Amino acid sequence: MPIVNRIAEFAPDMKAWRRHLHMHPELGLECYGTAAFVVEQLRSFGVTEIHEGLAESGVVAVIEGQGEGPVTGLRADMDALPMTEETGLEYASTVPGKMHACGHDGHTSMLLGAAKYLAETRNFAGRAVLIFQPAEETIGGGRIMVEEGLMDRFGVEEVYAIHTDPFSKLGMLRTTPGPIMASVDDFEITVTGRGGHAAHPESCRDPIPCALAIGQALSALVSREVAALDQLVVSLTQVHAGSAMNVVPGTAYLAGTVRSLDPGVRAHAEERIAQIVAGQAASAGLTAELQYHKSYPPTVNHAAQAAFAAEVARGVATEVVDDLPPEMGSEDFSYMLEARPGAFLFLGQGEGPSVHHPEFDFNDEAAPYGASFFARLIETRHRLRP
Known part of the structure; x- marks a missing residue:
């Protein structure tokens, strides 16, 4: 078995922790109950350096090894999604309109499992910094923790x-070196007539x-203005206008999302969307307001750290892929990778309902x-020297 034998022994503990968290999902920065549960477990493992309240409800635990050595951060996100669960499981969410549909309950439990093992064995030099982060799904708890000085402080x-x-x-x-997930920006357009x-x-x-002309023009951004290998997604996801069959509305509303892997492509898309909205409105003799919301940057792995992570993975995984094509979803771990070298990986759990699906379960x-x-x-990375 590739997994660590001692960790395999307390797999039932990780299952119990995870299912408890699954039953009690919390959103955004308000992961106070989750954080309290994490702290309770860490203390039971003998972890004594625990810092609370980063990004409102984030937790950072430091586990000291034997003597001087490297300092490495390991991050898990804790927040859930504003969705109604449809799994029918005995440990389904007990909170209406909230569920762990992206596996963050599993991420937190896995990092707790690593904490239990590392606190018990201490078979390493330096310090392991365990980061339990809120608000990955919303405003970027990773960004807030970095802005609060996470990396320098620890x-x-x-x-x-x-x-x-x-x-x-x-x-x-x-995993892969370089971009592994895309940036995400959102836009809202209000066209006003009479x-x-x-x-x-x-x-x-x-x-x-x-509004229809704007929508058509936006679709041409991807097919006609960006090279095929420079990945860009522009998805129009909302169109709202009118209230009755016999009434011409005064306004029309459009909204959508923009995903890219390259900062130059991202900037080009933002510029062209503004030009399209203004130009189409002017040609129709109308006014249009664009609100463009820039959010998470691309998640970009550092080459040396991605190679190192893949090598470590070969010792514990059933299979390792080290040249994964990037995907157009996004992650606020991107802010941590902008602040420090590191890598982001995907862990297979077997095929099933997608994340963000009401029937998903870790x-x-x-x-x-x-x-x-x-x-x-x-x-x-923290190998003890003879």
Whole structure:
């Protein structure tokens, strides 16, 4: 078995922790109950240096090894999603409208498993810095923790994280050097005309044709303005206008998301969306307001650290992929990778419902692989010298 034997022995503990967290999901920065549970477990493991209240409810635990050595950060996100669970499981969410649909309950349990092992064995030099982060799904708790001085305060030199993957087989670890996930920006467009009776459109300034023209032009950004290998996604996800069959509305609303892997492509998309909105509105004799919300940057692995993580993974995983094509989802671990060298990996949990699906559930059989990876990463990078 590739996983660490001692960690395999307390796999039932990780399952119990994870299912407790699954039943009690919390959103955004308000992961206070989750944080309290994490702190309680850490103290039971004998971890004595625990810092609370980073990014409102984040927790950082420092486990001292034997003597001087490196300082490595390991991160898990704790927050859930504003969704109604439809799994029907006996440990399903007890909080209406909230569920762990992205595996963060599993991430937290895996890092707790690694903490239990590292606190028990201390078979490493230096310090392991365990980061339990809120608000990955919303405003970027990772960004807030970095802005609050996380890396400097705890002397973190490198930082690593893993995310569950319901699209690959159990125990597989996948990563790549360079971009592994995309940036994310969102936009809202309000086109304003003059409403009136639909039987007399000549007396109105109809915003709907202009909104449709904007939507068509946005689709051409990807196919006609960006090289095929420079990945860009522009998805129009909301179109709202009108309230009755016989009324020309005064406004039309559009919204969507922009994903890219390259800062130059990202900037080009933002610039062109602004030009398209202004130009289409001007040609129709209307006004249009664009609100462009820049969010997480691309998640970019550092080459040396991605190679190191893949090498560690080969000792614990069922299979390792070290040249994973990047995907267009996003992650606020990107802020930590901007602050320090490190790597982000995906951990296979076996195929099942996608993350962000109301029937998603983290596979507890994956937890020993993730905890073993974290533990071996520390023991390898912080190897004790004879």
